[in-house]
Amino acid sequence: MSDLQQVLEVSLQRAEQSLYKSFLDNPSVAEQIEYVCRCLRNRAGTRLLMACMLAKMDRPDIDPRKPYTEIGTPDSFSGRSYDEGYISHFINLHRLPCNSTTAFLTPAFRNINRPLTTDMIIIGRPRRLYVETLQLLEDVHNQQVTADDLLTEIIRLLLIMRNEKEDRMQALLRGLGQSEDALPLSSEQIILLIEQHLNCKNSSRLPVLIIVAAYQAAGVKFGERVLPLHRHTAADEQTGALGDIEVCLTNDDRIVTAYEMKMKRVTLDDVDRALHKIALAESKLHNYIFVTTETIDEHVRNYANEAYARTGGIEIAILNCSGFLRHFLHLFHRVRLNFLNAYQELVLIEPDSAVSQPLKEAFLALRQAAEADT
Structure with a gap:
């Protein structure tokens, strides 16, 4: 197991140990991340945030708002590499309710060569998803919340959503059996x-x-x-x-x-x-x-x-x-x-x-x- 796979597994264990208690002290940030994770119409924000948080934990010197090597600064990085190299395997292994493909190939997050700052207008629906996603990246950059806590909070919410989904499906299947x-x-x-x-x-x-x-x-x-x-x-x-x-x-x-x-x-x-x-x-x-x-x-x-x-x-x-x-x-x-x-x-x-x-x-x-x- 690679070091970054181990980082994800440790975050998973933290989330499982405190499944029904948020890791975020700021209620506003907690509300924002819950909205992004539970937005069934568009799941790209969740995977993008997971990739950027993992990159920040791997390389504390990078700017989480710059997940594109095309930006060309020392603090930029390839978010897609983290997404496809580590996040994909992790969400598939634990059956987490996320997109099956990288967020960086979705129309909204593709072909960008500038930082994902809060003044950026991203065309996509729902509009609020992109506003909240960019704000969360800004909060991590400004040290309002740590990348570790935000990644663990995302995993915690995804575990809850996975369990809720499985419970609903089992209830419906039991109803058919009757x-x-x-x-x-x-x-x-x-x-x-x-x-x-x-x-x-x-x-x-x-x-x-x-x-x-x-x-x-x-x-x-x-x-x-x-x-x-x-x-x-x-x-x-x-x-x-x-x-x-x-x-x-x-x-x-x-x-x-x-x-x-x-x-x-x-x-x-x-x-x-x-x-x-x-x-x-x-x-x-x-x-x-x-x-x-x-x-x-x-x-x-x-x-x-x-x-x-x-x-x-x-x-x-x-x-x-x-x-x-x-x-x-x-x-x-x-x-x-x-x-x-x-x-x-x-x-x-x-x-x-x-x-x-x-x-x-x-x-x-x-x-x-x-x-x-x-």
């Missing part, structure tokens, strides 16, 4: 449940999980399997993927079907881009399927249908997400609960950056209510 003797949900009830979940905020990842859950439930019946998913933030051009979901035959690694998920209408340009990817693909596809949550324009559908002749036998189809799900559940009616359980598992294991904690809890609450009604 309804095991109820009549199984029908296909139409499952469709309604999934549609309610899709209508929640920040649900763009869910259509991908619906398709994957369908293949997990019934793929073995038609000899196909889904390849591991790419990160939800990665573009197909970056990963080299043909689509959001890639399907192979069970005993063959060649991709036969690609799915592209859309939370908006499919356009002619979308179809043209799909044709371009098909032309460059190493594997000869059988199907390229768009699944959208919006209405389908007839002229776009007709344009996609014409691709069969143009590509020499590769079909491009545009399906409505709810329509796909309804057809699948009625076609494979006997595995509908396998589908629902697979979808639930996929939702729960997704990183919070892809499926937020409130969205995970919403599904469990919706399912519990649906099963209680039966």
Whole structure:
């Protein structure tokens, strides 16, 4: 274990020993850091502060407001190096509720070459998060609070949040377990449940999980399997993927079907881009399927249908997400609960950056209510 990993572990032990007592004497500073840590809309401030505090403890001569080597002064440093080199491993090891990627690649904290002082206007939401984050860096620089105490306070709050999250999830899962003797949900009830979940905020990842859950439930019946998913933030051009979901035959690694998920209408340009990817693909596809949550324009559908002749036998189809799900559940009616359980598992294991904690809890609450009604 490196010295800085040991520093983080010592801070963790301090936080665990005083879990429900703040390490900060100043109520104003304590309120600021609690706001930053509990801001579910934007978690970048938490990781940035952790990286800067660790750097300050490692090198007391640095200015915690200067986490960019581009600043070029002796008291500047690479906050990203501390973040990716130590904070990432630490939060993953202890399952702390933070972003899975470095704060220094978020739009607000990227490509900066000046100190993060309180007079700096950072464009981002919520505005208060950035104001409080910059003020906390200023407080450490002015010795109003030590880097050690602030880092330990952050870890203490994250431990509390982790425990609260796990307690809520366990309570919701226990609630589902109590309804095991109820009549199984029908296909139409499952469709309604999934549609309610899709209508929640920040649900763009869910259509991908619906398709994957369908293949997990019934793929073995038609000899196909889904390849591991790419990160939800990665573009197909970056990963080299043909689509959001890639399907192979069970005993063959060649991709036969690609799915592209859309939370908006499919356009002619979308179809043209799909044709371009098909032309460059190493594997000869059988199907390229768009699944959208919006209405389908007839002229776009007709344009996609014409691709069969143009590509020499590769079909491009545009399906409505709810329509796909309804057809699948009625076609494979006997595995509908396998589908629902697979979808639930996929939702729960997704990183919070892809499926937020409130969205995970919403599904469990919706399912519990649906099963209680039966």
